[in-house]
Amino acid sequence: MFALIVRRLLQSILVMASVSVISFSLFNFVGDPVNNMVGQDATREDRVRIRQELGLDDPIIVQYGRFLGNAIQGDFGLSYRIKRPVDQLIAERLPATLELVFVSALIALGFGITAGVYTGIQRNSWASRLVLSGSLIGVSLPTFIIGIGLIYLFAVHLRWLPSSGRGGVIDLGGWKTSLLTIDGWRSIILPAITLSLFQMTIILRLVRAEMLEVMQADFIKFARARGLSERAINFSHALKNTLVPVVTIIGINIGGLIAFSVITETVFQWPGTGLMFIQSVDFVDVPIMSAYLCFVALVFVVVNLVVDILYFVIDPRIRLGAK
Amino acid sequence: MATTKPPLGFWGRLADNDVAHSFLTTPSAMIAAGIAVLCIGAALLAPLIAPFNPFDPSQISLWDGKLPPAWIEGGQAQYLLGTDNQGRDMLSTILYGGRLSIIVGLAAVCLGMVLGVVLGVISGYFGGTVDSIIMRAADVQLTIPGILLAILINGVGRAVLPLEMRDEFAIYVVIVAIGLTDWPQFARVVRGATMVEVSKEYVQAARVIDLPGWMIMVRHILPNVMRPVLVLATIGLALAVIAEATLSFLGQGIPPTTPSLGTLIRVGNEFLFSGLWWITFFPAIALVVLVFSVNLLGDWMRDALNPKLR
Numbered sequence: 129m130f131a132l133i134v135r136r137l138l139q140s141i142l143v144m145a146s147v148s149v150i151s152f153s154l155f156n157f158v159g160d161p162v163n164n165m166v167g168q169d170a171t172r173e174d175r176v177r178i179r180q181e182l183g184l185d186d187p188i189i190v191q192y193g194r195f196l197g198n199a200i201q202g203d204f205g206l207s208y209r210i211k212r213p214v215d216q217l218i219a220e221r222l223p224a225t226l227e228l229v230f231v232s233a234l235i236a237l238g239f240g241i242t243a244g245v246y247t248g249i250q251r252n253s254w255a256s257r258l259v260l261s262g263s264l265i266g267v268s269l270p271t272f273i274i275g276i277g278l279i280y281l282f283a284v285h286l287r288w289l290p291s292s293g294r295g296g297v298i299d300l301g302g303w304k305t306s307l308l309t310i311d312g313w314r315s316i317i318l319p320a321i322t323l324s325l326f327q328m329t330i331i332l333r334l335v336r337a338e339m340l341e342v343m344q345a346d347f348i349k350f351a352r353a354r355g356l357s358e359r360a361i362n363f364s365h366a367l368k369n370t371l372v373p374v375v376t377i378i379g380i381n382i383g384g385l386i387a388f389s390v391i392t393e394t395v396f397q398w399p400g401t402g403l404m405f406i407q408s409v410d411f412v413d414v415p416i417m418s419a420y421l422c423f424v425a426l427v428f429v430v431v432n433l434v435v436d437i438l439y440f441v442i443d444p445r446i447r448l449g450a451k
Numbered sequence: 452m453a454t455t456k457p458p459l460g461f462w463g464r465l466a467d468n469d470v471a472h473s474f475l476t477t478p479s480a481m482i483a484a485g486i487a488v489l490c491i492g493a494a495l496l497a498p499l500i501a502p503f504n505p506f507d508p509s510q511i512s513l514w515d516g517k518l519p520p521a522w523i524e525g526g527q528a529q530y531l532l533g534t535d536n537q538g539r540d541m542l543s544t545i546l547y548g549g550r551l552s553i554i555v556g557l558a559a560v561c562l563g564m565v566l567g568v569v570l571g572v573i574s575g576y577f578g579g580t581v582d583s584i585i586m587r588a589a590d591v592q593l594t595i596p597g598i599l600l601a602i603l604i605n606g607v608g609r610a611v612l613p614l615e616m617r618d619e620f621a622i623y624v625v626i627v628a629i630g631l632t633d634w635p636q637f638a639r640v641v642r643g644a645t646m647v648e649v650s651k652e653y654v655q656a657a658r659v660i661d662l663p664g665w666m667i668m669v670r671h672i673l674p675n676v677m678r679p680v681l682v683l684a685t686i687g688l689a690l691a692v693i694a695e696a697t698l699s700f701l702g703q704g705i706p707p708t709t710p711s712l713g714t715l716i717r718v719g720n721e722f723l724f725s726g727l728w729w730i731t732f733f734p735a736i737a738l739v740v741l742v743f744s745v746n747l748l749g750d751w752m753r754d755a756l757n758p759k760l761r
Binding site: 139142143146147154157264265267268269270271272273276277279280284291383384387388390391394405406409410412417421424425428429432 | 587588590591594595596598599602603605606607609610611689693696697700701702703716720723724726728731735738739742743746747
């Protein structure tokens with residue numbers, strides 16, 4: 129088991145190393161960094177001096193080493209456009225994204241697992257059929273169309289909920305949260321539902337498939353023969369055994385939610401990291417692009433690693449098989 | 452005793468296999484295929500069937516701008532689905548936009564498919580270091596969500612181009628961005644299938660008679676690994692159309708001068724608050740119907756062509 133974790137760890141480091149090379153090469157491929165830092169009227173001497181100060185005349189491998197050293201400390205330099213440290217900008221906007229992802233994950237898991245269990249047990253009821261066909265449409269609807277639809281219905285037509293922004297914000301020692309104001313909750317409902325819908329359908333389908341499989345297993349028949357109540361069978365025997373794939377999904381889920389937050393945040397003008405990323409792509413603000421890429425890759429790698437380790441903890445078969 | 456069958460004509464042979472049989476007995480597949488063919492056909496024939504040419508300034512008048520669909524009060528019969536803010540007929544712009552979306556989707560899938568299949572076959576055939584390098588690259592790429600990578604490649608592509616060429620080459624940049632994010636899926640599946648084929652006797656026989664490696668790969672292995680590729684390509688088409696629409700919606704894709712469905716939705720979104728719902732609604736419906744029918748078709752193909760993939 130230890131060897132396996134070490135191997136996974138090495139693989140993660142390899143992934144991060146590749147991503148860092150891509151992030152680094154962004155700086156060299158896209159435009160001239162000096163042009164992005166000085167004004168139009170800078171003299172030739174100024175440019176040469178800045179090139180030397182930035183170390184752009186050093187061999188590429190030395191530059192990469194410097195980039196890597198800084199990146200590990202979270203230092204990605206100054207944003208070309210806003211002229212402020214990128215790590216500060218990301219730190220400021222991270223709470224908005226994380227709160228959105230957190231609420232969406234709760235919605236996706238809550239509804240996804242409940243509906244999955246229900247459709248798995250009552251597989252032939254009309255409600256199950258309705259939920260399942262609904263989920264097929266959910267997979268086919270692009271995120272931004274769901275967002276636009278919700279905005280039109282609840283913000284433009286019914287005027288119940290705000291269509292953009294984060295609402296009131298309370299500062300908790302540097303972490304600006306909108307989850308403590310009514311206004312904030314009203315603002316988060318639509319984006320959170322939009323973001324969760326796709327993940328919800330995937331969780332629903334997976335839990336349902338697992339439930340169907342588990343319900344055929346011998347230990348369920350045995351539990352029935354013992355005369356256990358339907359409720360005890362469904363929840364303490366069947367559901368428990370569907371948890372392994374659900375853990376994987378939660379892992380992939382978090383990564384996917386962060387990725388798709390780019391779209392949702394744009395639709396709802398949610399002031400998070402995703403919106404910042406899109407704006408940085410618009411203005412070719414390379415330091416932010418490169419930092420965001422590293423950040424997302426890091427989230428994915430860490431989540432995957434944690435999921436792999438959780439497998440060992442949850443499922444004894446994998447633990448024993450890995451010996 | 453040999454049973455003699457009457458010789459089948461071309462259509463007979465086409466209908467006389469398991470795939471065709473599955474198709475003809477699955478109503479959802481037939482409906483999906485019908486809608487998909489209708490969508491794609493209507494879009495590709497846009498210049499012939501569209502009532503207006505939305506790119507011809509002489510056919511557009513701003514006086515006719517923001518008209519609602521024909522069946523709502525204030526609508527005009529000649530503009531069946533209404534007009535957008537510039538006075539372009541919605542039906543025509545949707546047909547032309549759909550054409551662009553489908554062309555971009557097809558081209559992107561083809562790029563991803565060719566790249567993935569070539570790398571997959573090479574990876575599975577040679578194994579060893581080549582295999583490790585290609586598959587690690589695929590792993591790394593799959594770590595980053597596809598749509599993010601597409602946005603990034605697309606953004607870099609746009610930034611590298613000079614300003615005046617950006618709009619003109621936007622389509623190619625989008626195709627490359629989506630195609631490049633697509634290949635690992637193909638490569639993984641093809642590699643797996645190739646590894647199965649390589650161990651079979653016919654490949655060993657081909658090796659024994661000393662055929663060159665590329666010939667074994669192209670002539671012998673490739674035809675035998677194409678079935679799952681077809682399934683992936685169909686589902687990939689739906690995903691590529693969504694990816695293009697998403698990029699365009701985010702303002703990173705096809706420019707508004709030659710709008711795709713995603714661009715139309717983005718432009719229309721700005722008028723949503725003033726109650727002009729049809730400028731967004733109809734392109735969105737067109738996109739969803741297109742993606743949904745292609746998805747259904749892909750679902751059926753997955754079951755019919757390769758039960759193992761399920």
